[in-house]
Amino acid sequence: MVDVTALGEVLIDFTPAGRSEGGIPLFAQNPGGAPANVLAALSRLGRRTAFIGKVGNDAFGTFLRKTLSETGIDTTGLGTARKAATTLAFVHLDESGERTFDFIRNPGADTLLSKQDIPDELVMECRIFHFGSLSLTHEPAASATIQAVSAAREAGALISFDPNLRLPLWETAEHAKAMIATGCTYANIVKISEEELEFLTGTTDLIRGTKQLLDTYGTDLILVTLAEKGCFIRRGESRLTVPGFVVDTIDTTGAGDAFLGSFLYRLLERDIEVSRLSEQELIAIGRFANAAGALATTRKGAIPSMPSLTEIGVLLPDMKASEYVEKYRPQYHFSPPSNWMNDPNGMVYYEGEYHLFYQHHPQSTIWGPMHWGHAVSTDLIHWQHLPVALAPDHNGMIFSGSAVVDAHDSSGFFDGGSGLVAIFTHHDTVQASETAADAGAGTTSRTRQRQSLAYSTDKGRTWTMYAGNPVLSDESIVDFRDPKVFWHAESSRWVMVLAAGDHVRFYTSPNLREWTFASEFGKTEGSHDGVWECPDLFELPVDGHPHERKWVLLVSIGDSPDCPEGSRTQYFVGDFNGESFSSDLADDEVIWMDEGRDNYAGVTWSDVPAEDGRRLLIGWMSNWKYANFTPTTSWRSAMTVPRVLTLKRTDEGIRLYQQPVQELSALREAPLGWSALAIGPDRPQTIDWEGKAFELEAEFELAGAAEFGLKLRKSGSEETVVGYDAALEKLFIDRTASGESAFSPAFAVRHDAALKPDGGRIKLHIFVDWSSVEVFAGGGRAVMSDLIFPDDASQGVELYAVEGQVKLISMKIYPLASIYSRQAVSAGQS
Ligand code: FRU
Numbered sequence: 001m002v003d004v005t006a007l008g009e010v011l012i013d014f015t016p017a018g019r020s021e022g023g024i025p026l027f028a029q030n031p032g033g034a035p036a037n038v039l040a041a042l043s044r045l046g047r048r049t050a051f052i053g054k055v056g057n058d059a060f061g062t063f064l065r066k067t068l069s070e071t072g073i074d075t076t077g078l079g080t081a082r083k084a085a086t087t088l089a090f091v092h093l094d095e096s097g098e099r100t101f102d103f104i105r106n107p108g109a110d111t112l113l114s115k116q117d118i119p120d121e122l123v124m125e126c127r128i129f130h131f132g133s134l135s136l137t138h139e140p141a142a143s144a145t146i147q148a149v150s151a152a153r154e155a156g157a158l159i160s161f162d163p164n165l166r167l168p169l170w171e172t173a174e175h176a177k178a179m180i181a182t183g184c185t186y187a188n189i190v191k192i193s194e195e196e197l198e199f200l201t202g203t204t205d206l207i208r209g210t211k212q213l214l215d216t217y218g219t220d221l222i223l224v225t226l227a228e229k230g231c232f233i234r235r236g237e238s239r240l241t242v243p244g245f246v247v248d249t250i251d252t253t254g255a256g257d258a259f260l261g262s263f264l265y266r267l268l269e270r271d272i273e274v275s276r277l278s279e280q281e282l283i284a285i286g287r288f289a290n291a292a293g294a295l296a297t298t299r300k301g302a303i304p305s306m307p308s309l310t311e312i313g314v315l316l317p318d319m320k321a322s323e324y325v326e327k328y329r330p331q332y333h334f335s336p337p338s339n340w341m342n343d344p345n346g347m348v349y350y351e352g353e354y355h356l357f358y359q360h361h362p363q364s365t366i367w368g369p370m371h372w373g374h375a376v377s378t379d380l381i382h383w384q385h386l387p388v389a390l391a392p393d394h395n396g397m398i399f400s401g402s403a404v405v406d407a408h409d410s411s412g413f414f415d416g417g418s419g420l421v422a423i424f425t426h427h428d429t430v431q432a433s434e435t436a437a438d439a440g441a442g443t444t445s446r447t448r449q450r451q452s453l454a455y456s457t458d459k460g461r462t463w464t465m466y467a468g469n470p471v472l473s474d475e476s477i478v479d480f481r482d483p484k485v486f487w488h489a490e491s492s493r494w495v496m497v498l499a500a501g502d503h504v505r506f507y508t509s510p511n512l513r514e515w516t517f518a519s520e521f522g523k524t525e526g527s528h529d530g531v532w533e534c535p536d537l538f539e540l541p542v543d544g545h546p547h548e549r550k551w552v553l554l555v556s557i558g559d560s561p562d563c564p565e566g567s568r569t570q571y572f573v574g575d576f577n578g579e580s581f582s583s584d585l586a587d588d589e590v591i592w593m594d595e596g597r598d599n600y601a602g603v604t605w606s607d608v609p610a611e612d613g614r615r616l617l618i619g620w621m622s623n624w625k626y627a628n629f630t631p632t633t634s635w636r637s638a639m640t641v642p643r644v645l646t647l648k649r650t651d652e653g654i655r656l657y658q659q660p661v662q663e664l665s666a667l668r669e670a671p672l673g674w675s676a677l678a679i680g681p682d683r684p685q686t687i688d689w690e691g692k693a694f695e696l697e698a699e700f701e702l703a704g705a706a707e708f709g710l711k712l713r714k715s716g717s718e719e720t721v722v723g724y725d726a727a728l729e730k731l732f733i734d735r736t737a738s739g740e741s742a743f744s745p746a747f748a749v750r751h752d753a754a755l756k757p758d759g760g761r762i763k764l765h766i767f768v769d770w771s772s773v774e775v776f777a778g779g780g781r782a783v784m785s786d787l788i789f790p791d792d793a794s795q796g797v798e799l800y801a802v803e804g805q806v807k808l809i810s811m812k813i814y815p816l817a818s819i820y821s822r823q824a825v826s827a828g829q830s
Helices: 034-046 059-070 120-124 141-154 174-188 193-202 204-217 257-270 279-296 308-314 662-667
Strands: 001-008 011-019 025-032 049-057 073-080 088-095 098-102 126-132 160-161 189-193 219-227 232-236 238-242 340-349 353-361 372-378 386-390 399-405 419-431 445-456 480-490 495-498 503-510 516-521 531-543 545-557 568-574 581-583 602-603 618-620 643-650 653-660 670-678 694-703 707-714 722-724 729-734 750-754 761-769 772-777 782-787 796-802 805-815
Touching: 001 034, 001 073, 001 120, 001 141, 001 257, 011 059, 025 034, 025 059, 034 059, 034 126, 034 160, 034 257, 049 059, 049 120, 059 073, 073 120, 120 126, 120 141, 126 141, 126 219, 126 257, 141 160, 141 174, 160 174, 160 257, 174 193, 174 204, 189 193, 189 257, 193 204, 193 219, 204 219, 204 232, 204 238, 219 257, 219 279, 232 279, 232 662, 238 279, 257 279, 279 308, 340 372, 340 419, 340 602, 340 618, 353 386, 353 399, 353 618, 372 399, 386 419, 399 445, 419 480, 445 480, 480 531, 495 531, 503 531, 516 581, 531 602, 531 618, 531 643, 545 581, 545 602, 545 643, 568 602, 568 653, 618 782, 653 772, 670 796, 694 707, 722 761, 722 772, 729 772, 729 782, 750 782, 796 805
Parallel strands: 001 049, 001 126, 011 088, 049 073, 126 160, 160 189, 189 219, 340 399, 399 480
Antiparallel strands: 011 025, 088 098, 219 232, 232 238, 340 353, 353 372, 372 386, 399 419, 419 445, 480 495, 495 503, 503 516, 531 545, 545 568, 568 581, 602 618, 618 643, 643 653, 670 805, 694 761, 694 805, 707 722, 707 796, 722 729, 729 750, 761 772, 772 782
């Protein structure tokens, strides 16, 4: 069963997009149409939605169909008209963002929807059925609409109606009034603007006008939107005015639909009849919907501008964190406010702020045209989301890369001062040149990856693309990307490490703009299970000795169908002389940075002050095997907790150790402690505490058990096991019964990491969040980071042992506070 089915128009809103060089007005192609927008709002909030309507057999129709399905809307009810074109609306915005419309609809495909086009199940099996008046202007859509609405009502759906008056589309105003009146007779909920109230009732007086509608149609709930003033709600004799929010409005398109979609979302959550909601509840729902409407005006377009639950919640500080945060949304890990995220990019510390940019598709929860999303933090834990920093331009999409502080203006971008320079990959597609090999084979295209610069003079708030982009290209190499740049003090120049398919390359530059090839590494070293990506290179002391130093080269390797582990990150320890890297490892020796499944493309922060001195890493907590399919709603993916990297000498050689940053301890709530417990096969120990976001430290003494450990996020049917196999000396995570896993056959697995006991003891430091577990074992020697998708109710913790005993020396659990209870998200997020 779907939650909400909507019937009506889906169309292109062409919104003003500046002028061409010749001064000709330009329009941007935005997907829109009020009923589709309402569904987009609901879908962004995680509700199941279905659309019924018609598009033309043209590129606009294809684009709309794709947009709806990428937004998570079921399009089985979206037909294609053979004779008519997709309806187009040209929106003209005045200075305050108010709109007038020109419609190209003569006829538009949406008006050709007929009774036969409508799938029964979408009408008969939905909790709410929503429609507007644009499908009532012409036949056959008008009769089809009325028939569907009346069938849905009879089947028990709540009917929502938005007259959405567009007078130029009607033959006469009288016809419009009559058809809207018909719509009102079916509706439980009617949403109108002040102008529509006046059109229907002849008065602008909210109390009298809504009373007249109530008396005429017996509507359960009338919602009048009042722009930034908020909304007016009438239910019977209750009349409630709910204040709105002041935000930086740039485009009001879709605001009313965001309002209504969010209102319906909260009604679905309450799951009781409208008549049984208290006035307090109605006001709370109105506030929520006002916040959503306001946020939608801070971005261009309609469907792409629908806000997520987290964004709405941030405007509503009086709501409890748990009320506005989506299922699975990590409570203390970084996640994008909405839509898709992959690699961390451009991490740099500058003037008191840690910057985190990230691979981002701002319009979809699946990978697509890459932008750099952006957030800043002063403590690595609480992040302020900022507008998208870099967007695709004529050189292509913005793939991964790094950022540095150009302290002495080596680039010449900063007028002798300092500023930030981002070095990233521009990715585009070009016609293949006619080489001997493909001559005569027809036109083919190929992708191209080149390195480019952008710079910021205002602490990363705005960015300018360097006019001389790209600054480094080699079109003979297909995968040529993810530049990580640092200042090499010994040789007084910049060094870039770049992934080049099956190896990395080093380049040097005096000024960030001109790069010289220095050397390459890796064609015969390490793992080649997948393409090499996202390298990083840095120097660290060994065992903290300032004079004994080694270089670490991180290389992420992409997913391959033959490799069940999917994408993961290997590293090399060795030396770098400013020109070339040599590894201390044997050629066929492979060491992984994290032996979990979900820590990829991690790189380290540039320019962390010397007095801090830490090498700080954050990784993308997902895996290309299934990243696009994880069961989250309005956003997709999170980062790992930030970690401190160190080098230690071990029996196997010099190895990387990872520790969670100590800043995380600020989230700790009052700890609970246990000690000296004997755990045996017949004596598992269920802990008298439950939670979904916590930190756990446990120390075990081996006492004969073949296997022991912890079952986390446990319920009758679910558990995530963090265990130790004493015979094999292996730490493991078993997420086969951790929760949702049907989205990928590669997800429900048990996997392990070598870990020797230390003095007969095993120490585990574990971070659990709403959809992840990260284990730091043996002081950070073995690390496993895994996504899990447990039910909300799976919150138990159990200690267990198999075949023999284990002794729990001590265990501490710190519940961790949500970062959303304190965070501020800028309403200007684009
Ligand atoms: C790694 C990666 C990078 C690329 C980016 C594109 O996850 O494939 O190599 O720059 O993602 O989003």
